[in-house]
Amino acid sequence: MTAKRLENIxxxxxxxxLREIEQLNKEGKxxxxxxxxxxxxxxxxxxxxxxxxxxQKANVHGYxxxxxxxxxxxxxxxxxxxxxxxIIDFNTEVLPLMGSKEGIMHICMTYLNEDDEVLVPNPGYPxxxxxxxxxxxxxxxxxxTETNNWYPDFEAIEKLDLSKVKLMFVNYPQMPTGQAASxxxxxxxxxxxxxxxxxxxxxxxxxxxxxxxxxxxMSVNGAKEVVIELNSxxxxxxxxxxxxxxxxxxxxRINEILKFKSNMDSGMFLxxxxxxxKALSLGADWHEEVNKVxxxxxxxxxxxxxxxxxxxSKEQTGMFMWAKIPAxxxxxxxxxxxxxxxxxxxxxxxxxxxxxxxxYIRISLCGSIEKFAEAINRINNL
Ligand SMILES: Cc1ncc(COP(=O)(O)O)c(C=O)c1O
Numbered sequence: 001m002t003a004k005r006l007e008n009i010x011x012x013x014x015x016x017x018l019r020e021i022e023q024l025n026k027e028g029k030x031x032x033x034x035x036x037x038x039x040x041x042x043x044x045x046x047x048x049x050x051x052x053x054x055x056q057k058a059n060v061h062g063y064x065x066x067x068x069x070x071x072x073x074x075x076x077x078x079x080x081x082x083x084x085x086x087i088i089d090f091n092t093e094v095l096p097l098m099g100s101k102e103g104i105m106h107i108c109m110t111y112l113n114e115d116d117e118v119l120v121p122n123p124g125y126p127x128x129x130x131x132x133x134x135x136x137x138x139x140x141x142x143x144x145t146e147t148n149n150w151y152p153d154f155e156a157i158e159k160l161d162l163s164k165v166k167l168m169f170v171n172y173p174q175m176p177t178g179q180a181a182s183x184x185x186x187x188x189x190x191x192x193x194x195x196x197x198x199x200x201x202x203x204x205x206x207x208x209x210x211x212x213x214x215x216x217x218m219s220v221n222g223a224k225e226v227v228i229e230l231n232s233x234x235x236x237x238x239x240x241x242x243x244x245x246x247x248x249x250x251x252x253r254i255n256e257i258l259k260f261k262s263n264m265d266s267g268m269f270l271x272x273x274x275x276x277x278k279a280l281s282l283g284a285d286w287h288e289e290v291n292k293v294x295x296x297x298x299x300x301x302x303x304x305x306x307x308x309x310x311x312x313s314k315e316q317t318g319m320f321m322w323a324k325i326p327a328x329x330x331x332x333x334x335x336x337x338x339x340x341x342x343x344x345x346x347x348x349x350x351x352x353x354x355x356x357x358x359x360y361i362r363i364s365l366c367g368s369i370e371k372f373a374e375a376i377n378r379i380n381n382l
Contacts, residue, residue, distance in 0.1 A: 054271035064267030068096030075277035084216035122354030150179035178316025300372035
């Protein structure tokens with residue numbers, strides 16, 4: 001019945017697992033969910049106020065421009081200049097998105113044919129691989145390992161046949177490993193794209209979380225020629241449910257992607273766009289406040305990981321902790337199931353991000369201190 005393109009797609013792990021958790025909760029198990037990275041803190045009150053005030057107006061409820069409101073595009077360009085020191089033309093080089101996730105699909109639909117190949121990080125955000133697969137193109141995994149600081153091993157990648165590779169997904173700060181970006185890394189990535197004529201897709205939703213210096217790959221000289229960057233307000237501004245992201249690229253790329261996207265949706269609700277512009281104008285104090293909360297939670301997660309005898313780096317960025325499991329477990333699934341069924345705490349097994357994550361788990365920082373304390377208590381009592 002369903003289209004052939006769905007044959008290689010599995011149900012998203014979380015969608016399946018959340019059903020199981022719901023069932024366990026119905027049985028009275030009261031599962032503590034430390035799996036999902038959906039910010040539990042609210043956006044800044046001024047952002048909500050703009051949405052509320054704008055939504056009361058009579059003339060804001062119609063279809064909007066496919067390219068997004070110029071107010072939001074200008075706010076995005078100002079934000080890039082202020083935080084990343086990157087100059088972009090708000091008229092031609094910015095495309096607001098309904099979350100960066102949809103941008104991944106738009107890019108795949110815009111550029112990929114069935115014979116094309118795409119470099120995808122292992123471990124990495126599962127949506128890259130599934131969206132590549134939905135277009136009928138082939139994913140070529142490139143491994144990230146702890147010994148290589150979770151950076152791409154370009155020497156190993158260059159040993160592969162790259163003749164059919166059209167796109168490469170990269171994501172720093174990296175999810176799930178928490179590895180931070182560096183200027184040097186971004187330069188290497190741009191150089192690699194230039195050398196092999198591969199369009200680089202850099203996914204950058206975590207640069208403001210537990211990260212002192214937000215970086216954009218667009219700050220590298222010549223990046224616009226070979227890179228499209230995705231960014232998002234989901235994590236940086238606690239607005240995951242609002243669905244606001246952005247795509248930064250040179251004009252030609254934006255127009256190519258618009259050709260597809262304008263056939264998919266009809267713009268975003270204007271009050272949302274205006275509220276997003278407000279969010280992007282917030283100062284360093286906003287990010288400091290949010291990060292203070294994550295830092296305190298991270299201390300509790302260290303405690304929890306120590307009880308589980310996991311090992312981990314304290315240099316991680318983003319809203320998760322990535323940790324290596326002790327040898328007594330065969331893989332992360334085994335640990336996650338043990339903790340879910342016996343302590344009623346849900347932790348994400350690293351394997352869902354790719355085979356290089358087999359011996360790891362990921363814990364989300366999106367929970368209150370009390371929730372972490374209760375999880376520690378339950379695991380301690382095992
Ligand atoms: C690496 C990565 N990219 C993109 C996204 C999607 O974010 P958005 O809410 O902007 O669609 C996520 C969300 O979890 C993510 O982890």
